[in-house]
Amino acid sequence: MQTRPLGTGGPQVAPLALGCAGMSDHTAPVDEADAIATIHTALDAGVTLLDTADFYGMGHNEDLIRRALRNGDRGKALLSVKFGGLRGPDGAFLGIEGRPAHVKNALAYSLRRLGTSHVDVYRPARLAPDTPIEDTIGAVAELVQAGYVRHIGLSEVGPETIRRAHAVHPICDVQIEYSLFSRGPETNGILDTCRELGIGVTAYGILAHGLLTGTYRQPAGGDPRAHWLPRFHPDNLAANLTLVDRLRPLADARGVSVAQLATAWVIARSRERGSIVAILGARRPHRVEEALATTDLGLTDTDLRTIEEAVPADAVAGTRYAAPLMSLLDSERGSQPSHQTHGHGE
Template sequence: MATLKVGRIKLGSQGLEVSAQGIGCMGMSAVYGSPKPESDIIALIHHAVDSGVTLLDTSDVYGPHTNEILLGKALKDRGVRERVELATKFGIYYTDGGEADIRGDPAYVRAACEGSLKRLGVDCIDLYYQHRIDTRVPIEVTIGEVKKLVEEGKVKYVGLSEASASTIRRAHAVHPISAVQLEWSLWSRDVEADIIPTCRELGIGIVAYSPLGRGFFALGPKIVDTLSNDDFRKNLPRFRPENMEHNRRLYDRVNEIAAKKGCTPPQLALAWVHHQGNDVCPIPGTTKIENFNQNIGALSVKLTPEEMSELKSFASADSVKGERYGLVRATYNESETPSLSSRKP
């Protein structure tokens, strides 16, 4: 059992309080190769909650659906449901032809919520994110339906994922947004220019996904050799050999500083995210208890202003080669929606 005490932070101004570090559950069921045995994952989730990590992050598209079902099983045991903040998402779905698409129309939002409630086996979702933005539907319309779900007691707090600053503002005007989820790490810093300042201006919490660079800060360039054929990182530009050779420099520098600090490179990378402010909750994912214990160990790594400055000097927004996603993935750069006035009656 991990003995490090995991503190609590507030996300947003609506009352949502979560563990200072959460756990991303996507890789437990999908995307990063064949899933581990269900019993192992449930044991990991229980261990995380017992350790004080209570923000569990999933989505209906992980699997699809299998990750929510898995979490639902874990929540039934040992009073876990009452001890966690459960976050899930809607917006991405697979067509009958197996193609990923995005929807944000009211009928879909409601159906997605009902589906998630059933799979998770709960009456209310603590934090409900729009996973990706449907650029065909005004954001006011989508969030307007989520607002109804809040009023009906099916959702407590509202979030957005991969949304632009202007989209965040428009959504926040319809119903308070408690958290924005975005990719933020030493190798993904583009959000600092516009989105992070907007969230802080509006009092919105920040949930940082992939804070370990999808495993890059755990293994460095060697990670490419460990990926199975069904691991989606094989298709990400940053993991291509020609880009990884360049990105090796970032890992080497992080490794050097970690050695001086007496911590591991992933702990240093996570500590950097924690040091961005008490409105930031990173959600590293893992399928192993030993990796989980290492991740929460990052909470005890204290960085000096000089160390933060050194990290910033070589981990700039343009120091990494390769886009975060391939061309088929919608990100905050493609999240502008039509205005309400342009919508046909």
Template structure:
């Protein structure tokens, strides 16, 4: 397994990680816990060390699942989890953001218990709380490092300005944001540049466009009713058709290489810099192996230019999230 380093002098992890969210939440066809645990164990066997979860996935059940999967293999794994998004038990569509210092401590203690570990390797604030200064939230996170409960700190979907303010309080190892051929906001909103200026690693989530860039999704009606993508703007009506045409265009390049569209899309993310560690998620061992194989695909400058001509930064049709979700990004 190839490795990469998160930030300047930060932790070394596998060059790709495994996003575990879909094993417990938001996507349909989740299967059994036993199947999910088998996928996680296979990932560890193949040398993947970075596992990504969050307290709101499930909610809470994904951390418990990951904790069961890594039992007895703590030395083989680098655990990243997140706090800050609070769900309303009475309304599955309602959620709030909490970055208050006292909540940071409470959330960390709860995650440690569910994961059944003593220390979280990378602890992210899932979304920035607009009501709490980032200095206060990161200050509370820094105290977790002092207590030995967390090793490294991260932010998710934070703006460049927030990153710079946070880095003055404590070293930030990583920024996690959506980044793929159809979600290239970090290139245009300054966050990727800020990460490189500050020596912060970049962890792209959904590098396969929530599965869309694999070319296997042909009809949104095939999704289960509780699948997030069934209601996502990019999967609706004309947006879906326009985005599908883009994927089909990229598929021709994948055929030239004798690889799948998903492998090409993942190779594109990997080619954007050694400071990027994407975390594609999957619930199947076959797809996991397919993702790992993308590490061996080398894209030339001509290849990248050809892809960029087909799929420039603003090519995707529709927003990444519904309006309410978009408001919580890049704060």
């Protein structure tokens, strides 16, 4: 598989990364054997970057990855770990923490759960409201110097924060939601700033939480996600599924699924927007195998324009998240909703 650099000073990685969150934090139970087989399928195919967080399943996800890598596979994997999300015993979200002491304490536990002497990319999951980003990144930089961390990343931060962090220590990549349904990074300066500074982008939510799979259908009783994902609210859902339908003939013409086309679009955006890696959230091996086919799809610039004309950025109905969650995102500060935004639950 062809690789690309994750930022100017980062490691070489495949255009696809494996997001492991759904193996631990999901409403439907996941068979551990399936989850481990999914990780092995990705590694065997050359997908090296595994994305996790210490709060995914309150440590369960890191334990799971350790078990998947126990037979000598650690050398095949690059571990990207997020920290800072605080959760209670009931799983409730309690806030964001970025103080230097927390940074170092969190890594100590992550290293133990992962069964490794270092992580390859370490990043705050969100910008902590009461800690300057310079202090948080400074603490991670000390961990780099000590050999516990190889590279530093960021997640869901805006251009100003990216520049401030990069001034403390070179940033490898910024993790951001980016898909045909979430085009904000193109217009709010995030992608431009990353390209200017030689920082890579790891794009998550590439299938819009399931809307871009091409197989999603509205449940008869409504989708419980609608209260925190406004794009699933009935006032927005019909319009969004109409956009998905516009992609079907384009996907059929290439002999791929809508999900594969949407994934290939994200990967192909590297030509114009710099080094972009698509994070695939998968829980079963066949999902990895389907996504791998997109790396050879070879979308042309004309193909990209046709896809973007079918799904204009300003046609998507609803904001990414309900207002309380949007307020936590430094990446969304100053952003204005581009279309109707029925935020029930806001």
